Amino acid sequence: MSEKKNGQVNLIIDGVRVTVPEGTTIMHAAEVVGVKVPRLCYHPYLSTPGACRVCVVEVEGAPGLVASCAFPVAEGMNVRTTSPKLRQIRRNIVELQLDNHPEDCQTCERDGNCELQRLAYQLGVRERKFAGEKKNYKSDYKAPGVIRDPNKCILCGRCVRVCGEVQGIHTLTVAHRGFESVVVPTFERSLADSVCSNCGQCINVCPTAAFLENMNYDEVWQKLSDPHVTKVAQFAPSVRAAIGEAFGIPPGANMEGQTVAALRRLGFDYVFDTQFTADLTIMEEANELVNRIKAHGTSDLGPGKPLPMLTSCSSAWMKFVEQFYPEYIPNISSCKSPMSMQGALIKSYWAEKMGLGAQDIYSIAAMCCTAKKYEAAREELRDENGLPYVDAVITTRELAWMIKSMGLDFANLEPEEFDNPLGESTGAGAIFGATGGVMEAAVRTAHQMLTGEEMPDVNIEAVRGVTGAIKEASVEIAGITINVAVTHGMGNAIKLLEAVRRGEKNVHFIEIMGCPGGCIGGGGQPYAGQDAVPMDRELMAKRASALYGIDKAKEHRCSHQNEHIQKLYDDYLEKPGSHRAHKLLHTHYRQHFPHGVIPGRGIDGNQESCIRPSDPRFLELEAFINERKGRPHEDSELIPVLHKAQNLFGYIAEEAVEYIATKMQIPRSKIYGVATFYHYFSLSPRGQFRVSVCMGTACYVKGAGDLAEEFKRILGIDFGGITADSVFSLECARCIGACGQAPVLMVNDEVHTRVTVPQVQKIVDQYQEQIGKSGSRESETAAR
Numbered sequence: 001m002s003e004k005k006n007g008q009v010n011l012i013i014d015g016v017r018v019t020v021p022e023g024t025t026i027m028h029a030a031e032v033v034g035v036k037v038p039r040l041c042y043h044p045y046l047s048t049p050g051a052c053r054v055c056v057v058e059v060e061g062a063p064g065l066v067a068s069c070a071f072p073v074a075e076g077m078n079v080r081t082t083s084p085k086l087r088q089i090r091r092n093i094v095e096l097q098l099d100n101h102p103e104d105c106q107t108c109e110r111d112g113n114c115e116l117q118r119l120a121y122q123l124g125v126r127e128r129k130f131a132g133e134k135k136n137y138k139s140d141y142k143a144p145g146v147i148r149d150p151n152k153c154i155l156c157g158r159c160v161r162v163c164g165e166v167q168g169i170h171t172l173t174v175a176h177r178g179f180e181s182v183v184v185p186t187f188e189r190s191l192a193d194s195v196c197s198n199c200g201q202c203i204n205v206c207p208t209a210a211f212l213e214n215m216n217y218d219e220v221w222q223k224l225s226d227p228h229v230t231k232v233a234q235f236a237p238s239v240r241a242a243i244g245e246a247f248g249i250p251p252g253a254n255m256e257g258q259t260v261a262a263l264r265r266l267g268f269d270y271v272f273d274t275q276f277t278a279d280l281t282i283m284e285e286a287n288e289l290v291n292r293i294k295a296h297g298t299s300d301l302g303p304g305k306p307l308p309m310l311t312s313c314s315s316a317w318m319k320f321v322e323q324f325y326p327e328y329i330p331n332i333s334s335c336k337s338p339m340s341m342q343g344a345l346i347k348s349y350w351a352e353k354m355g356l357g358a359q360d361i362y363s364i365a366a367m368c369c370t371a372k373k374y375e376a377a378r379e380e381l382r383d384e385n386g387l388p389y390v391d392a393v394i395t396t397r398e399l400a401w402m403i404k405s406m407g408l409d410f411a412n413l414e415p416e417e418f419d420n421p422l423g424e425s426t427g428a429g430a431i432f433g434a435t436g437g438v439m440e441a442a443v444r445t446a447h448q449m450l451t452g453e454e455m456p457d458v459n460i461e462a463v464r465g466v467t468g469a470i471k472e473a474s475v476e477i478a479g480i481t482i483n484v485a486v487t488h489g490m491g492n493a494i495k496l497l498e499a500v501r502r503g504e505k506n507v508h509f510i511e512i513m514g515c516p517g518g519c520i521g522g523g524g525q526p527y528a529g530q531d532a533v534p535m536d537r538e539l540m541a542k543r544a545s546a547l548y549g550i551d552k553a554k555e556h557r558c559s560h561q562n563e564h565i566q567k568l569y570d571d572y573l574e575k576p577g578s579h580r581a582h583k584l585l586h587t588h589y590r591q592h593f594p595h596g597v598i599p600g601r602g603i604d605g606n607q608e609s610c611i612r613p614s615d616p617r618f619l620e621l622e623a624f625i626n627e628r629k630g631r632p633h634e635d636s637e638l639i640p641v642l643h644k645a646q647n648l649f650g651y652i653a654e655e656a657v658e659y660i661a662t663k664m665q666i667p668r669s670k671i672y673g674v675a676t677f678y679h680y681f682s683l684s685p686r687g688q689f690r691v692s693v694c695m696g697t698a699c700y701v702k703g704a705g706d707l708a709e710e711f712k713r714i715l716g717i718d719f720g721g722i723t724a725d726s727v728f729s730l731e732c733a734r735c736i737g738a739c740g741q742a743p744v745l746m747v748n749d750e751v752h753t754r755v756t757v758p759q760v761q762k763i764v765d766q767y768q769e770q771i772g773k774s775g776s777r778e779s780e781t782a783a784r
Contacts, residue, residue, distance in 0.1 A: 011077040012117040023088040026057055026068035026079055035081050038090055038119055040207055042069040042157035045535055054090050054119065057081045065089070074183060095153050099130040107210050108152075113527045115207030116154060137182060142190035144214055144377045145198030146523070150182050153210040159183060159202035162535075166516060169320065169493035169596065170667030171196040178734060179418045183210070185684075187654060188666040195323050195596045197490065199316035199514050200370030200523015204534045212526055213370045216392040217402055223362045223391075224267035230356060233268040234342045234365035234422075235259060237275050238433030238519040239396050242368065242548035246400035246526040247410045252542030254550060257415020263366075264416065266509055274365070275425030277341040278432040278441070280568070281313065282559035284335045285583050286445040287439075287576035289509055293480065306331065308485075308500065308507045311438050312589075313337045315375035316514030316523075320692075321489050322589055324596030325497055338432065339365045339372055340381050342422065343389030344584045349572050351424060351749045358383055364392045368433070368522030371514065371777055380587045381783045395524025419459045424564040427551030434544035435488035435518035436463035436471060439511040443475055443484065444558045450478040458557050464548070466517040466540040470496050472507070488513040488521075494598055520544055590662040597661045617648045618659055625663045638666060638674060642681055651682040680732045687722050687729035689767045691715075692746040695732050698739035703757070707743055708732070710760040726772060728764070 007022045016033045025048075027037050040052040050067035057068045060078035067082070080086070098120060105111050137150035157174060160183060164170045171194050177182050185194040191448070202211040224231055229471040238655065240256040249255065265272045292306045299745045312318060312333040321328055337346070342367065347358040365372065375381065376390040383389065394402070403410050427446055431437030440460045447455045462473035469492040472485045485507045494514045499505045515521045517540035528534045551557055559565065573581045624644045628637040641664065645656045652675050659670045679692065693699075693708045708730075712718055715728050722729040736746045741753035747767060755763070 008091060009073045009075050009077075011073050011075070011079065013079045014081055020073060022073075022074050023391055024083075025510070026059075026066070026071050026073055027055055027777070028078075028359075030057075030068065030079070030081050037068050038122065039069060040115065040119065040154065041158065043158055043161070043205060043535075044533060045186040046158060046161040046205070049157055049161075051155070052093070053443065054093055056086065056089060058083060058086065062180070070358070082600070087123070093123055094120050094123055094125050095129050099128050099132070100134050101154070102151050103128075109215075110209040110527075111211055112211065113529070118530060133179075140190050140192075141214060142197060143192040143374070145373045146191055146196065146200055146203060147212050147214045148183075148191060149210055149212070152183070153183050154208055155181055155183065156207060157233065158185075158205040158207070159211060162201045162205045164620070164667070166489055166491050166535075167197070167199060167201055168598070169195055169197060169324075169512075170599075170669045172202070173669035173673035175673055176716075177677050185480050186657070186670075186672045193594075193671045195594060195696055197316040197320045197323075197514060198371040198374040198523075199490070201515060201535070203370065203523050204521075204525070204527075213395050213398065214373060215398055216364075216373070216394050217398045219392055220394060220402070223364075226362070228360075229362045230270070230360055231268045231271045231364045232272065232361055233263045233344075233366065234272045234274045234363075235399070236339065236368055236433060236519060237278065237430050237550075238368040238522060238525070238543065239366050239399070241433060241520060241543040242525045243396050243400055244411070245529070246397065247404075249411055251539050251544075253408075254546045256550075257417070258410055258413045259366075259399075260418055261413040261416040262399075262406075262408055262410055262750060265408055265413075266402060266406060268364075270419045271416075272342060272346065272422040273425055273429075274338045274342055275429030275432070276418075276422050276562075276564065277338040277345065278429035279425055279559035279562045280341055280345075280585065281335050281338045281432075282428055282438075282445050283569075283576045284581060285311065285333050286442045286449055286559075288333055288335065289442060289446055290449050291510065291577070293482070303607050308510050309333055311442075311509075311511045313432065313438055314371070314512065314514040314519075315369065316371035317490065317493065317512045317693035318589060319371065319374060319592065320596070321515065321591040323594070324494075324598060326591035326595070327634075328367055328497065329589050329591065332589055334447050334582075334588060336585055336587050337372075337375065338429075339367060340375065340389060340392075340587070341585050343376075343381075344383075345422060345568075347383065347387070347389055348584055349568065352418055353421075357507050358385070358387050361390050363389070364394060365390050366394050366396065368519045368525050369515070370395060370523040373483050396522075397524055397526055400526060411573060421564050421567070424562060425554075426457070426559055426562050427554035427557035428559045430547045431555070433519040433547050434464060435513050435520075436460075436486045436511065437547065438513075439463050439484055439486050439509065441559060442509070442511075443477075443562045444462070446482075447475075447477050448558065448560050450480070451612045454558065461781050463511075464544075466521070466537055470499075472505075482509060483507045484511070486511045488518050489516040490514055498598075498601065516540070517544070520547070525695075547551045559663050574640065594668070597665060599665050599667060601665055613659070615657060618656075621645055621648055621656070621659065622663060627662070635664075635666065638671065639678070640663065642671070646681060651685050653683075654697045657683075679731070679735075682729075682731070684720070685722060685726075685729075686731075687726050688771070689747050692731045692732060692736070694734070694736040694738075694742070694744045694746075696735040696739065696742075699736075699742040699744055702742045704743040704745075706757050707745065707755055707760060710757050711764075714764055727768070 008019050009022050010019050013030050013033050018033050020029045030037050038054045039055045048070045050070040055068045056065040058080040059066050140148040160172045163172050171185050172183055183209045240259055244253040244255040245251055260271050289309050292309055310332045312335050343363055346363050373393045376393045428441035444455055444458045463471045463486045475482045520543035521540045645652050657671050695704050717730050719732045736744045743755055745752050
């Protein structure tokens with residue numbers, strides 16, 4: 001074999017010689033020679049935990065199998081990616097996953113598009129071999145956008161990683177350990193009671209159906225058969241650019257006309273275009289930007305000031321800013337999203353033209369976005385009678401399922417046109433669906449409002465593209481330099497807003513889209529197929545190209561050129577920013593709780609005042625935390641801090657978690673995951689004497705289960721319980737570290753070894769006597 005040269009590595013994979021760049025993993029090197037190693041937890045845009053072990057391979061000379069997704073190549077390495085041994089190991093792993101999985105494939109929403117199902121087929125798994133206890137958790141249906149079914153979770157951790165690494169939200173964690181491991185929000189509450197933005201990226205990357213959108217199509221079917229209501233539909237720009245993929249059509253196809261036709265076949269009486277109100281949004285938003293610039297100049301850029309102005313079209317981003325950056329709420333444009341503007345016009349302007357009442361209309365929106373379900377449910381987006389402007393939101397996936405269930409040959413439907421007057425749009429309305437599109441459309445119209453003239457070149461290439469964390473440009477309009485910035489995905493939003501907070505970026509207008517790539521990468525878009533990757537950038541680029549193609553083909557490419565928009569203002573709204581326009585097209589935002597914690601961010605004054613409990617023990621905890629600030633590995637100080645909190649309070653209360661999260665700038669989910677992983681920590685009150693029975697393997701086979709049952713009988717409580725007098729609490733420990741002296745238990749910090757069932761009563765009596773002696777001493781002291 002030739003020597004290693006210029007950062008290249010030579011190795012052999014399945015008998016084939018290959019040369020790859022240094023640092024390449026075995027998994028990627030195998031792909032060079034045409035081998036796709038099976039995988040489950042791996043995702044190219046996320047960190048690599050090597051958790052599922054499905055991708056293990058044999059490396060000559062290695063002491064054991066290695067995870068190919070995480071193991072780098074080395075010079076002269078000889079790798080086998082397949083063998084009878086490897087095939088059996090992979091099958092065993094998948095069989096164990098399946099045997100702890102619900103047996104409902106035929107009725108599962110991911111049937112036919114499930115990575116676990118596909119892998120089981122590829123590996124030849126044809127039966128369920130292992131019987132035994134299965135996990136049994138309640139599903140979480142409370143959040144309007146995203147639902148969670150832990151019973152279908154395979155603990156790949158993709159959802160945890162995308163939420164933390166890409167979105168920067170850290171809603172989820174893996175709590176507990178062993179068979180009890182489960183992916184949950186902090187304190188195992190509903191997603192609705194967490195910092196979840198409802199963006200749905202967890203759905204996109206989940207290989208099974210552990211995360212799904214909270215579906216509304218059953219309600220829609222019911223309403224479509226109701227002859228007493230007028231059924232109206234709208235759909236977003238990015239839906240037309242992606243829905244074809246659900247029918248086997250290559251990415252990047254514009255299926256606008258077919259989608260209109262399909263909605264009419266489903267039973268909708270009218271089909272309007274959300275791109276129409278994207279144009280309307282630009283009229284209002286550009287007017288707002290121009291007024292802010294005129295009123296405040298271009299130098300007033302401090303947080304909490306009218307500039308920089310932030311776009312408000314992404315509902316996931318709106319929830320995020322309300323929880324993570326409430327100080328920026330005054331900077332947000334007051335414009336509703338195009339979906340909500342269209343909903344308001346349908347039940348006001350259009351209803352009046354048709355002689356209908358708002359209650360006579362059933363209005364649905366087909367969106368790329370699961371967070372739009374959250375938006376439609378907001379109290380602020382209802383009329384004066386409490387009726388929602390948008391009655392239901394279905395995702396691109398839901399719409400595709402409805403079309404399939406009708407037996408429609410979607411690809412070959414004859415294209416149809418939108419209904420008017422709410423169906424005409426310009427090119428500016430189309431590009432809303434791609435990151436940078438709102439910014440580009442707004443600048444086109446702001447130029448006309450400031451100068452009275454059209455932009456010589458309406459393309460702003462600098463803000464286009466699905467790659468790049470932050471894109472910036474400077475636009476000269478009427479002698480004013482307007483600095484703009486664009487980003488997509490909440491993780492990138494954090495980077496941008498933190499740079500603005502620190503004064504490192506001088507920008508006047510910021511567009512933020514909650515999902516990677518913008519709406520084209522929304523949480524409700526079609527699942528990645530067998531040969532695709534969730535969140536694939538090439539796929540999103542093709543979807544974006546469809547929208548830019550629509551823009552380029554339009555006769556009018558600026559929102560103010562839309563004749564139907566002009567007529568709407570003449571007949572109904574008067575002018576951008578009018579009283580009626582504000583009533584129908586604008587809204588407001590407010591701080592939501594729990595507040596979000598951004599790792600590494602400094603604490604502002606409002607947060608500081610919110611987390612100062614009167615209990616003096618918090619001051620002692622704060623001093624302990626402050627001693628650890630600035631250490632090279634500050635995050636590793638979490639465990640000592642948790643020990644301190646438990647010693648101070650007897651257990652780790654929710655208020656303590658909140659306090660630690662804010663003081664250390666560590667997400668609550670991470671704290672909760674650590675606190676539930678280690679046996680020593682308790683998140684509920686404990687007795688004066690904490691009995692911990694080790695149920696590790698060594699202890700269990702020597703009778704620890706019998707000890708546990710005896711403690712339960714004598715104390716009258718189960719694991720996790722506390723006696724009525726708060727003297728004893730009973731816990732299950734996974735390993736105390738004295739396996740050679742099994743069975744083992746601890747009472748507080750005192751270890752009891754080789755315990756027998758008859759000794760249990762003696763141990764209980766021993767500690768009860770201590771209570772009695774302590775009480776006698778206290779009485780004597782009081783008497784003296």
